[in-house]
Amino acid sequence: MTDLVRIEVLREQLGRTFPAVDAVFDACAAEAIRLLSEQSVQTWLAAAKFLGGMGRGAEPMLVYLEEGPRVASMIGESVLDHLKSFSYQISRTPNADAIVPFLQTAAAAAARLEDMDMFKDYLQLIDDVMQQTTPSVHGIVAMHASPCLVDFLNSVPSLLKHLSVGGMKNWAEFGIKGYPDDPEGQCDYFALQSPVAHTVLQRERHGTLLVDHERVLQMYLTGLWEMEASFKPYSLLFDELRKPQPYLDQHGGIHMPDVYDDLETGEGFVAGVDRYRAVLAHIAAHKRWTTAIVADNLAPFQQLAAGIFEDIRVDWLAVREWPGLKHLLLKLHPKPVEGAVPDDYCGVHHRLAMLSRAMLDPDHGYQDELLNTFVGRFHALLETATTTQDMATLAIEWYVKARRDSDISPKLFLDDIEVEYRDDNRHMWVYIEPEDDDFMPDSSDADEDAQQEFDLPPRHYDEWDERSQVYRPDWVSLYERLHPSESPAKIDAVLEKHAHLVKRLKDLMDMLKPQNKVRIRFQEDGTELDLDVAIRSLIDFKSGSQPDPRINMSHRTDGRSIAVSLLLDLSVSLNDKADGCSQTILELSQEAVSLLAWAVEQAGDPLAIGGFHSNTRHEVRYYHFKGFSEGWDDAVKGRLAAMQGAYSTRMGAAIRHAGQALSAQQTDKKLLLVLTDGRPHDVDVKDAAHLIHDAHKAVQELDRDGVYTYCINLDPQADDYVADIFGAQYTVIDHVERLPERLPELFISLTK
Numbered sequence: 001m002t003d004l005v006r007i008e009v010l011r012e013q014l015g016r017t018f019p020a021v022d023a024v025f026d027a028c029a030a031e032a033i034r035l036l037s038e039q040s041v042q043t044w045l046a047a048a049k050f051l052g053g054m055g056r057g058a059e060p061m062l063v064y065l066e067e068g069p070r071v072a073s074m075i076g077e078s079v080l081d082h083l084k085s086f087s088y089q090i091s092r093t094p095n096a097d098a099i100v101p102f103l104q105t106a107a108a109a110a111a112r113l114e115d116m117d118m119f120k121d122y123l124q125l126i127d128d129v130m131q132q133t134t135p136s137v138h139g140i141v142a143m144h145a146s147p148c149l150v151d152f153l154n155s156v157p158s159l160l161k162h163l164s165v166g167g168m169k170n171w172a173e174f175g176i177k178g179y180p181d182d183p184e185g186q187c188d189y190f191a192l193q194s195p196v197a198h199t200v201l202q203r204e205r206h207g208t209l210l211v212d213h214e215r216v217l218q219m220y221l222t223g224l225w226e227m228e229a230s231f232k233p234y235s236l237l238f239d240e241l242r243k244p245q246p247y248l249d250q251h252g253g254i255h256m257p258d259v260y261d262d263l264e265t266g267e268g269f270v271a272g273v274d275r276y277r278a279v280l281a282h283i284a285a286h287k288r289w290t291t292a293i294v295a296d297n298l299a300p301f302q303q304l305a306a307g308i309f310e311d312i313r314v315d316w317l318a319v320r321e322w323p324g325l326k327h328l329l330l331k332l333h334p335k336p337v338e339g340a341v342p343d344d345y346c347g348v349h350h351r352l353a354m355l356s357r358a359m360l361d362p363d364h365g366y367q368d369e370l371l372n373t374f375v376g377r378f379h380a381l382l383e384t385a386t387t388t389q390d391m392a393t394l395a396i397e398w399y400v401k402a403r404r405d406s407d408i409s410p411k412l413f414l415d416d417i418e419v420e421y422r423d424d425n426r427h428m429w430v431y432i433e434p435e436d437d438d439f440m441p442d443s444s445d446a447d448e449d450a451q452q453e454f455d456l457p458p459r460h461y462d463e464w465d466e467r468s469q470v471y472r473p474d475w476v477s478l479y480e481r482l483h484p485s486e487s488p489a490k491i492d493a494v495l496e497k498h499a500h501l502v503k504r505l506k507d508l509m510d511m512l513k514p515q516n517k518v519r520i521r522f523q524e525d526g527t528e529l530d531l532d533v534a535i536r537s538l539i540d541f542k543s544g545s546q547p548d549p550r551i552n553m554s555h556r557t558d559g560r561s562i563a564v565s566l567l568l569d570l571s572v573s574l575n576d577k578a579d580g581c582s583q584t585i586l587e588l589s590q591e592a593v594s595l596l597a598w599a600v601e602q603a604g605d606p607l608a609i610g611g612f613h614s615n616t617r618h619e620v621r622y623y624h625f626k627g628f629s630e631g632w633d634d635a636v637k638g639r640l641a642a643m644q645g646a647y648s649t650r651m652g653a654a655i656r657h658a659g660q661a662l663s664a665q666q667t668d669k670k671l672l673l674v675l676t677d678g679r680p681h682d683v684d685v686k687d688a689a690h691l692i693h694d695a696h697k698a699v700q701e702l703d704r705d706g707v708y709t710y711c712i713n714l715d716p717q718a719d720d721y722v723a724d725i726f727g728a729q730y731t732v733i734d735h736v737e738r739l740p741e742r743l744p745e746l747f748i749s750l751t752k
Contacts, residue, residue: 003033010045017049018058021065024458024619027479028065031457035069040077044068047084054091056099062618063103066458066477074110075119086123094145095130101153102126107460108157108473112211113165115232118258121165125172126153132176133186147183148175151191154465157473158192159201164259165235167204174200191468207261208272217276224322225284233258245424246279254283267331278328278421285314286427291388295429298396301348301407305395307425308352309378312359313391316382326360333357334416338366345413346406348399353417355398374398388428456480461653463617466693476617476653483611483623488637494594501595501741519553526552562751563628563665564600566593567658568611569676570623574645578714578736585677585714586645588736592743593625593675594640599744601632605751606665609636610658611643614650616684621647622657628665651680651725652694655709659702670707671750675743677714677736679721695725710750712743 007029014025032041047068052061064083072079083106087099113119126149133146152172159168172190175197179185188194192201210217210233221227232255234244246256256279260272290310295303319326336354341347351371358364358375366372374394381390460474495502521530530553537547574586581588593609600607609625625643626636655674662670680691699709711730713722718732733742 020058032069035073043080060099067107070107071110076116098149105156112160148186148190162205207259229254247423285318292430305399306392309391309395336416341413345411346409349417464694464697478620480622483639484642485638486642488634490641491594491637494591521553522550523552526554561668563606563667564671565608565662567674570611570613571649581737588739591740612654613647615647648682650682652698655698659707663705672709674711
């Protein structure tokens with residue numbers, strides 16, 4: 001079944017729904033098919049239908065359709081059910097307005113957490129905040145919504161940039177307990193508007209976050225161990241009964257704590273990033289030298305001893321390859337005190353920790369005869385080619401000889417036994433179980449037929465919120481595609497209509513073409529002889545030296561180095577007739593863009609033309625008319641001939657998208673021309689200034705990236721707002737009928 005057919009089947013399964021969902025469903029379904037398994041696609045669709053039927057409007061369903069596949073691709077497909085069930089859980093409280101912020105920020109949270117268990121901890125944290133801040137009667141019946149839950153969810157992306165989940169939990173608990181009867185104070189705190197919120201944030205912002213050092217650690221793992229792996233952080237704060245250990249899963253993912261503090265040990269100072277390096281070195285050593293052995297016939301303490309002996313073996317092999325690693329491992333390895341175990345306590349863990357330290361540290365100072373005997377046997381064995389089974393055999397022998405009567409005591413002595421950089425050795429064991437015989441590999445992952453062409457998956461862009469001074473993460477969904485085409489003869493007729501202007505433009509463009517000649521010397525092949533070099537080579541030849549064969553030179557034109565992107569506002573107002581003119585603004589824009597494209601083609605500058613309109617933040621449509629690599633041909637003319645206006649003007653996302661492609665051009669100057677006939681607006685935005693501030697922020701971002709943005713505005717009232725977006729980089733054309741003439745002239749003046 002082709003993807004187009006699968007999308008159609010999914011649309012039929014979805015049934016009747018909201019018009020806003022219908023407009024973007026095909027693109028969302030295409031992304032879900034690309035990212036999810038067939039079963040999970042059905043889960044995704046069923047959850048979307050459920051959210052759409054909760055009576056909360058189209059917004060929860062739209063956000064889930066857009067965000068669900070991305071979240072699942074980052075932390076696992078089981079998250080789809082969690083998103084659905086937690087949204088339903090919120091809907092059963094007075095906090096239904098928090099469903100959309102929760103779903104909207106899920107992708108940002110998943111990108112930082114990168115692990116399903118961590119994401120569950122994150123959901124638990126949201127639930128705790130919701131339960132503790134929702135007012136209730138006698139602590140039983142909730143009557144009003146939490147005053148700060150939505151603010152908290154909107155702040156989550158900013159918080160996760162600086163805090164681990166555990167740190168965010170502490171930060172949230174301070175806000176709950178610090179403002180028990182002050183709803184306004186809670187709102188300011190959770191919206192990051194109060195000084196106290198920033199103070200507590202700085203207090204909890206300790207340690208080395210794994211997500212901030214992934215690139216460095218990946219390079220360390222690849223450079224020293226020639227190993228590729230993904231990192232899966234987990235939190236140490238939520239597991240109070242049993243502290244989790246690092247481990248390597250069956251898919252090659254390395255699970256490590258989400259944050260490590262700098263550590264001061266008895267051996268010296270250890271930076272947080274070095275603690276991560278020690279974990280990676282130990283796990284990589286296991287990956288290289290450990291082979292799985294059967295665990296079924298070993299008693300628990302025998303299995304524990306075998307794991308410790310194998311840990312020591314791979315540590316020693318790693319130190320042999322990288323001697324500098326030994327100093328770091330000894331800093332992180334505890335040094336248990338000999339004879340510290342009380343008589344009525346089980347001391348197996350303590351004796352193994354002593355043995356581990358003694359095998360790594362020649363200056364351990366332990367006097368126990370049996371311990372020193374096995375340290376010697378271990379090092380003697382390590383001089384030969386050892387295996388994991390050899391270590392298991394030696395460990396069992398040690399346990400038999402070192403066993404004591406007190407080892408059966410339920411009281412365990414656990415002081416100074418934790419070697420934090422070591423994993424839980426799950427990859428070392430194989431368990432023989434009956435169901436293993438029935439295991440068959442899944443062959444359903446065979447390559448599917450080549451995908452059919454349809455709209456690309458949505459691109460998600462942040463949007464600036466001026467009120468809270470933060471970005472709303474992945475707030476806008478932008479869909480891009482080639483614009484439909486009509487007959488190119490319509491554009492040819494435009495050029496004939498403006499033949500006099502075309503002739504004048506040609507003269508101007510000829511003047512803009514590079515005229516200066518640059519001499520390129522020292523060429524083996526060229527257009528003429530370089531006399532200075534030729535004479536010097538002849539002298540070398542006569543004197544018996546090797547002559548320089550590069551005796552020619554050539555010339556090149558000192559060309560312009562500029563790339564131009566033209567961004568067209570395709571909102572519905574283009575269909576209005578221009579004041580004092582029989583043509584619509586759309587028709588005048590078609591003529592102006594056609595003349596500009598022709599002129600740029602004459603200059604030889606790379607040019608891209610795109611257009612956009614929007615129907616809420618969930619549906620910003622971006623149409624490609626001409627790419628940088630395309631020439632001025634019938635295909636481009638046909639797309640321009642089919643230009644139409646519809647919907648609204650969400651300008652910020654379109655500017656970011658066009659600027660992203662433009663900034664990748666290898667030219668000295670990059671110019672983004674924005675042609676619009678009105679202020680930014682959209683049907684889902686109540687504050688008229690919000691999109692103006694966002695567009696201004698987008699212009700600032702491009703300016704930072706070296707892209708010069710200039711606006712040509714056709715609105716006579718544009719002076720009221722256009723400077724707030726583009727500063728002084730704009731021109732207002734009051735007489736729209738002059739647009740075909742003014743647009744190429746503006747381009748020429750900007751690119752001289």
